[in-house]
Amino acid sequence: xxVSWETVPGFLHEREEHGETTIVVELERLGEAALHLRDELxxxxxxxxxxxxxxxxxxxxxxxxxxxxxxxxxNRPGSWGLARKPEPRPERFSVSYHLLKLAxxxxxxxxxxxxxxxxxxxPVPSLISVWxxxxxxxxxxxxxMGIRIEGHPNLTxxxxxxxxxxxxxxxxxxxxxxPVRFSSEE
Amino acid sequence: xxxxERKKRLADYGLHSERLLMRRKEPGVFERELGDLEDKLMxxxxxxxxxxAQGHSIWPDTFGLACCAMEMIxxxxxxxxxxxxxxxxxxxxxxxxxxxxxxGRVAHKMAKPLRQIYDQMLEPKWVIAMGACASSGGMFxxxxxxxxxxxxxxxxxxxxGCPPRPEALLEGIVRLQEKVIAGVPPAYEIREVxx
Amino acid sequence: xxxxxxxxxxxxxRIPSPIPTVLRVDPALREEGDILQVNFGPNHxxxxxxxxxxxxxxxxxxxxxxxxxxYLHTGFEKNMEQKTWWKAITYPARIDYLSFQYNELxxxxxxxxxxxxxxxxxxxxxxxxxxxxxxxxxHLIWLGTGALEIGAIxxxxxxxxxxxxxxxxxxxxxxxxxxxxYFQTGGLAEDIPPGxxxxxxxxxxxxxxxxxxxxxxxxRQQIWLxxxxxxxxxxxxxxxxxxxxxxxxxxxxxxxxxxxxEPYLAYDQVDFNIPVxxxxxxxDRYKVHMDEMRESTRIVQQCLDGMPEGPWIVxxxxxxxxxxxxxxxxxxxxxxxxxLVTEGYRVPAGEVYVAVESARGELGCYVVSxxxxxxWRVKFRAPSFVALEATATCMSDALVADLIxxxxxxxxxxxxxxx
Numbered sequence: 001x002x003v004s005w006e007t008v009p010g011f012l013h014e015r016e017e018h019g020e021t022t023i024v025v026e027l028e029r030l031g032e033a034a035l036h037l038r039d040e041l042x043x044x045x046x047x048x049x050x051x052x053x054x055x056x057x058x059x060x061x062x063x064x065x066x067x068x069x070x071x072x073x074x075n076r077p078g079s080w081g082l083a084r085k086p087e088p089r090p091e092r093f094s095v096s097y098h099l100l101k102l103a104x105x106x107x108x109x110x111x112x113x114x115x116x117x118x119x120x121x122x123p124v125p126s127l128i129s130v131w132x133x134x135x136x137x138x139x140x141x142x143x144x145m146g147i148r149i150e151g152h153p154n155l156t157x158x159x160x161x162x163x164x165x166x167x168x169x170x171x172x173x174x175x176x177x178x179p180v181r182f183s184s185e186e
Numbered sequence: 187x188x189x190x191e192r193k194k195r196l197a198d199y200g201l202h203s204e205r206l207l208m209r210r211k212e213p214g215v216f217e218r219e220l221g222d223l224e225d226k227l228m229x230x231x232x233x234x235x236x237x238x239a240q241g242h243s244i245w246p247d248t249f250g251l252a253c254c255a256m257e258m259i260x261x262x263x264x265x266x267x268x269x270x271x272x273x274x275x276x277x278x279x280x281x282x283x284x285x286x287x288x289x290g291r292v293a294h295k296m297a298k299p300l301r302q303i304y305d306q307m308l309e310p311k312w313v314i315a316m317g318a319c320a321s322s323g324g325m326f327x328x329x330x331x332x333x334x335x336x337x338x339x340x341x342x343x344x345x346x347g348c349p350p351r352p353e354a355l356l357e358g359i360v361r362l363q364e365k366v367i368a369g370v371p372p373a374y375e376i377r378e379v380x381x
Numbered sequence: 382x383x384x385x386x387x388x389x390x391x392x393x394x395r396i397p398s399p400i401p402t403v404l405r406v407d408p409a410l411r412e413e414g415d416i417l418q419v420n421f422g423p424n425h426x427x428x429x430x431x432x433x434x435x436x437x438x439x440x441x442x443x444x445x446x447x448x449x450x451x452y453l454h455t456g457f458e459k460n461m462e463q464k465t466w467w468k469a470i471t472y473p474a475r476i477d478y479l480s481f482q483y484n485e486l487x488x489x490x491x492x493x494x495x496x497x498x499x500x501x502x503x504x505x506x507x508x509x510x511x512x513x514x515x516x517x518x519x520h521l522i523w524l525g526t527g528a529l530e531i532g533a534i535x536x537x538x539x540x541x542x543x544x545x546x547x548x549x550x551x552x553x554x555x556x557x558x559x560x561x562x563y564f565q566t567g568g569l570a571e572d573i574p575p576g577x578x579x580x581x582x583x584x585x586x587x588x589x590x591x592x593x594x595x596x597x598x599x600x601r602q603q604i605w606l607x608x609x610x611x612x613x614x615x616x617x618x619x620x621x622x623x624x625x626x627x628x629x630x631x632x633x634x635x636x637x638x639x640x641x642x643e644p645y646l647a648y649d650q651v652d653f654n655i656p657v658x659x660x661x662x663x664x665d666r667y668k669v670h671m672d673e674m675r676e677s678t679r680i681v682q683q684c685l686d687g688m689p690e691g692p693w694i695v696x697x698x699x700x701x702x703x704x705x706x707x708x709x710x711x712x713x714x715x716x717x718x719x720x721l722v723t724e725g726y727r728v729p730a731g732e733v734y735v736a737v738e739s740a741r742g743e744l745g746c747y748v749v750s751x752x753x754x755x756x757w758r759v760k761f762r763a764p765s766f767v768a769l770e771a772t773a774t775c776m777s778d779a780l781v782a783d784l785i786x787x788x789x790x791x792x793x794x795x796x797x798x799x800x
Binding site: 249 | 424460
Binding site for chain 1: 621762
């Protein structure tokens with residue numbers, strides 16, 4: 001996008017890969033950044049709020065060839081089969097807000113990913129006043145990942161039962177289930 | 187008095203599930219076991235008549251959960267017509283239903299309503315666990331899904347598949363009918379729920 | 382015959398506050414009136430799956446509403462993190478179990494975006510064809526079950542007759558009726574079997590007449606009109622603020638369809654229209670669904686006419702299995718096969734968000750990869766999850782008899798909502 005993202009309050013840096021733009025802002029100024037994006041830059045539609053847990057990232061190196069249609073790129077170390085670690089992440093959790101500029105009859109859909117990073121227990125400001133649809137998405141982020149949303153009027157569990165303990169999508173939460181018993185074993 | 191020559195009706199061939207398609211098939215395991223049970227049970231004529239009536243009018247409850255529910259609704263559709271087996275009236279109230287077809291994955295949050303529905307049904311009542319997720323948790327061996335509904339309700343028939351074709355569910359219903367007509371008691375009288 | 386005056390779309394906003402998704406009873410009303418709290422579900426006669434609505438009624442009028450979900454939470458996202466990329470493709474189909482191929486499509490497109498691999502033309506066009514057939518399938522079930530709940534019971538049998546025809550086509554091409562798992566990274570899992578195109582053409586030839594039949598039954602039927610017009614109003618601004626997409630948004634007057642705006646697959650090479658209606662009520666959503674079925678049939682026809690020849694999957698052995706006859710002669714093929722089957726292909730590190738226009742709206746998939754053989758994080762943006770957020774807004778001034786009609790018109794699939 002031609003827009004300069006420097007004007008977004010709390011702007012830290014931006015990334016552009018696979019045709020998508022990600023702007024990272026400071027956690028404390030997320031509310032202002034969201035308002036700026038909605039009012040000044042016109043991103044009136046919040047598509048998704050995705051929380052990711054990076055516990056255990058960058059601990060095991062991954063080796064292997066990465067296929068591409070044009071063959072191997074010998075300038076990338078990973079393409080030789082040597083072990084590589086992905087870039088380290090600053091903090092444990094990232095919350096990504098996928099925004100879209102929705103205009104009736106338009107012929108293009110500018111998208112941007114607004115991302116904040118936080119540690120376990122850091123409060124993330126709620127964006128309900130900016131995009132009302134954030135309500136259930138933030139409840140899901142709290143339920144599944146334990147991201148504490150500050151200022152949410154109804155922060156209760158949405159997918160799990162009310163009295164469930166733990167946050168299932170965290171990396172230190174076990175998958176669960178039970179071992180399969182075969183009839184020939186008894 | 188001369189005996190009237192009776193035309194062979196479908197019932198004379200035996201409306202047994204496996205022989206609907208393969209006429210000359212020998213009785214399979216299910217039929218043999220059911221035949222043995224029928225001999226052992228030695229029901230009276232009245233009990234047999236009641237069992238025949240019960241078996242031919244099993245009314246399911248609308249308990250559709252997930253993808254299997256789509257195939258369960260499909261058995262009502264004109265192609266796989268379940269009305270010919272007497273089970274087309276899907277009752278919404280469990281108090282009026284005989285059969286609970288658990289169609290779909292049962293989350294732990296849904297386990298309590300499922301047991302409540304089962305308890306609200308009046309005896310005699312039967313349960314079909316439709317699909318892999320209801321029988322054993324299916325492909326979801328995780329924290330959220332109950333690994334088999336036979337942990338909370340006693341199950342009569344398990345129907346495999348993901349989702350089972352409507353014909354497979356129909357076979358399940360027909361086998362249940364045969365069990366009922368043979369006099370086999372419903373699952374809650376035979377076994378406890380699985381541990 | 383008096384026709385009920387149709388309620389017009391409202392000005393301003395009707396989103397409740399402080400919680401946008403919960404309609405709270407007015408305290409003054411609670412003191413003077415006789416409020417009855419009724420619990421709808423999770424098991425209820427409406428066929429929309431396990432949704433629980435806690436409804437406060439003042440006589441017949443709905444004055445409070447809260448939706449409780451989570452009764453079908455399956456933990457897809459956590460399960461997919463434990464499987465390799467290839468095996469994880471089986472999971473998404475069960476998320477939205479009515480338009481199952483859209484979920485596979487969006488996940489496979491996300492993997493292909495990370496891998497930067499472009500599937501061949503034939504695979505792209507075939508994916509488009511199957512997805513449009515799936516849209517028809519989803520709308521047919523919506524129409525059948527929606528009409529069943531409002532009282533037009535015979536529509537169920539008509540729609541399911543056509544639905545079986547569509548599922549026969551899926552069975553012909555992929556071997557199973559639902560959850561076909563036909564899309565693979567780089568193309569399709571197998572070549573298109575002979576005979577599929579003839580059968581598909583037969584379907585496309587007779588299907589528009591069937592849509593005419595359905596419209597003839599319902600379009601000007603007095604009871605249908607009275608039960609759907611002027612109900613469940615949602616204005617365009619409210620719809621955008623609440624994150625609605627798909628038929629709900631288009632029925633509120635906003636012309637927005639990802640197939641036109643952000644064309645993926647080969648949608649920029651086929652000709653179709655986007656139905657947009659202005660009144661934002663249940664009747665308009667019904668009209669949008671009917672018109673979309675017609676447009677999908679047109680797209681399928683154009684796909685059949687323009688289907689290119691060629692391979693059905695990309696030729697990159699790092700992500701695609703080699704043909705079996707090569708395994709006898711080539712050592713590299715054997716090694717590739719072994720690595721792909723045991724360990725799986727590796728997807729470069731990164732994060733992507735891919736969105737497609739499924740039958741319910743914008744279905745998005747956010748994938749984070751660490752460069753390994755398994756996904757690090759997969760999140761699906763489910764349109765039904767967001768559609769349920771709009772129930773409280775749509776339900777202002779509704780009677781209890783309209784509750785099911787309005788929830789049905791939002792076209793929710795609980796598998797998607799709860800994932």
